[in-house]
Every structure is written in structure tokens, then in C-alpha cells.
Amino acid sequence: MAVQELINTYTVHVYETGPDGRISLHALFDFMQDAASEHAVKLGYGRDDLLKKNHFWVLSRMYAEITEQPVWNDNVMVKTWPSGTDKMFAMRNYDIRFSDGGHIASASSSWLIIDRITKKIQRPDEFLIRYNNENDNVTPLLRGAVKLPGTSDGSPSPAFRVSVNDLDVNLHTNNVNYLRWICNTYDLNFIMNHYPSSVEINYLAESVFGDEIIIRTSWDEENESCFNHSVFRLNDDKELCRVRLCWKNKKALKK
Incomplete structure (x- = not known):
């Protein structure tokens, strides 16, 4: 089966830059969070889908390596895909590039599903595990967070x-x-x-x-x-x- 991935393009707005005119760190992470949320919805595991079971997503760990900093009006492509499960964690990776293909950043993330009432961690169900593990053959761009x-x-x-x-x-x-x-x-x-x-x-x-x-x-x-x-x-x-x-x-x- 083809890799389950999403590619979004974002334009760096002036309010997403810092005093140096380059994208702020939190704005870059906003792009990744937005892409991850949209992809989860497309895969049937978005916020509203989990709320039907009184569950929600929580980001537990994240690691990113950054090689370039976009500036105001740059177009930034964020590719993201689920990348397997590790015990209670659902893993997700990111590849961020300029519109000409130049590398900006790579990132890995570890997510947990939490019960809204008990606040306990929930084990990913078989469908989510299967979705994530379909991308297991994709070579990770970098290590996971420790x-x-x-x-x-x-x-x-x-x-x-x-x-x-x-x-x-x-x-x-x-x-x-x-x-x-x-x-x-x-x-x-x-x-x-x-x-x-x-x-x-x-x-x-x-x-x-x-x-x-x-x-x-x-x-x-x-x-x-x-x-x-x-x-x-x-x-x-x-x-x-x-x-x-x-x-x-x-x-x-x-x-």
C-alpha cells in the first residue's frame, strides 16, 4: 500500500517572523501541528473522531533538526506521515522544505491518546496500529526524541x-x-x-x-x-x- 502522507504548503506571514525577519521557532512548530491535525482528520483519527470515545491526542515528545530559517513570504512545504507505533505511542514524522526542494527541517514526534474522564493513557486500537505500521518501511529522516x-x-x-x-x-x-x-x-x-x-x-x-x-x-x-x-x-x-x-x-x- 502507498505511504499514507500529507503535503501542505504554507506561506510565512509577517506575524510569524521574529525581529530578524525569519520564521519564529513556534511558528515552524505551528505548521507541523497544523499538518498533523489535518492528516489525522483525513485518516479518521482527528479530534472529533477521538472525542466520540471521550479521548484526545496529546503530544508527548518531539525532536527536530533545522538547517535553514525561512523568511517573510517564503513558501514552506510540510510533508508528514504516521511512522509506526511504539508501545503506547503513535509516531509521526515530518520533512519540511522550500518550494524549490531545499531542506529546512526534519522532525519526529510521539503522541499519546488520553481519556478525557480518567486522564489515563489509552492503547492505540488495531486500526490505528495498522495505519501507522503501513509506513514502517519508510526510512526515518532522524531519530526519535529521547x-x-x-x-x-x-x-x-x-x-x-x-x-x-x-x-x-x-x-x-x-x-x-x-x-x-x-x-x-x-x-x-x-x-x-x-x-x-x-x-x-x-x-x-x-x-x-x-x-x-x-x-x-x-x-x-x-x-x-x-x-x-x-x-x-x-x-x-x-x-x-x-x-x-x-x-x-x-x-x-x-x-
Whole structure:
């Protein structure tokens, strides 16, 4: 059977760029989330399909390697496909390119199905497993995300609260907004001169409207161009998200 894939083309709007005129990290991840959601609907496993069983999708882990940063008005093609199951996880991969075929990024993601009432993880049913495993013969573009160490004693950011604009349709913080929060902790001069070359994320727990948040940051011991970030909820010191973010000088970009 043919590979079950979806290809969408997005135009980078001015509001999706940062102060350097290049696409923001969270906007790039928005493109991937949008394509994944649309493809799930086409395959019969979209949000409304799962809600009929009182279930919903949750992104658990994601890893991306980025080689170029599109600019305002660039057309970006996002190809995505389910790529097998791993125990309770449904896997999905992405290949992102310019309209001329030039590479922008590759990514892998691990998703869970959660029961809305019990909050327990649900095992993928046989139909979903079969759909995903039909793409098993496709060579992965890169490895899957792994468990990150986080940083419990890193330098803390100023505290802030989850706002209405941070929420998704499940009334939880949208997964992309954790990246936006983390990028906001960086110095402007650093952002103007560097681009994110790889991003690895572990989502550990949900946050909701009004939660007070801090982000702890430390240098990565294995690579001085990388930082480890942990997002904490202050009232119970619950760790919500871990991110390993690596950077390169923008002089390495071709565009």
C-alpha cells in the first residue's frame, strides 16, 4: 500500500517572523501541528473522531533538526506521515522544505491518546496500529526524541501566568507555547545572531489558565552550544516540560 502522507504548503506571514525577519521557532512548530491535525482528520483519527470515545491526542515528545530559517513570504512545504507505533505511542514524522526542494527541517514526534474522564493513557486500537505500521518501511529522516535530563537547579526566569491566549481547545496550554515561553527567556542580541539548529521536547504534565510558571535554564554539559530548560508550575513545583535547545550562528545559513 502507498505511504499514507500529507503535503501542505504554507506561506510565512509577517506575524510569524521574529525581529530578524525569519520564521519564529513556534511558528515552524505551528505548521507541523497544523499538518498533523489535518492528516489525522483525513485518516479518521482527528479530534472529533477521538472525542466520540471521550479521548484526545496529546503530544508527548518531539525532536527536530533545522538547517535553514525561512523568511517573510517564503513558501514552506510540510510533508508528514504516521511512522509506526511504539508501545503506547503513535509516531509521526515530518520533512519540511522550500518550494524549490531545499531542506529546512526534519522532525519526529510521539503522541499519546488520553481519556478525557480518567486522564489515563489509552492503547492505540488495531486500526490505528495498522495505519501507522503501513509506513514502517519508510526510512526515518532522524531519530526519535529521547528522555531529557531537564534542569531543576538552573537559573530561573521571572514568574508569569498562563493566559487565555496560551490555551488550546482542551483548555490546556498549547504545546507550541512552551517553546514560545522558552525563546522569550533569551537575550535579543543572542536571538538576532543565532538560530535554533535542534530542538528536543518532553511534555510531562499539563498547565491551565492562571497557573504561575517559571522556566529554569542551564548550559548543556555535553554541548556548549545547547541549553537545557525546564518549565515548572510554582504552586506545586510540578515540572511540566523539558526542552534541549541547540543554536548555531546565523552565518551558517545559506539563505
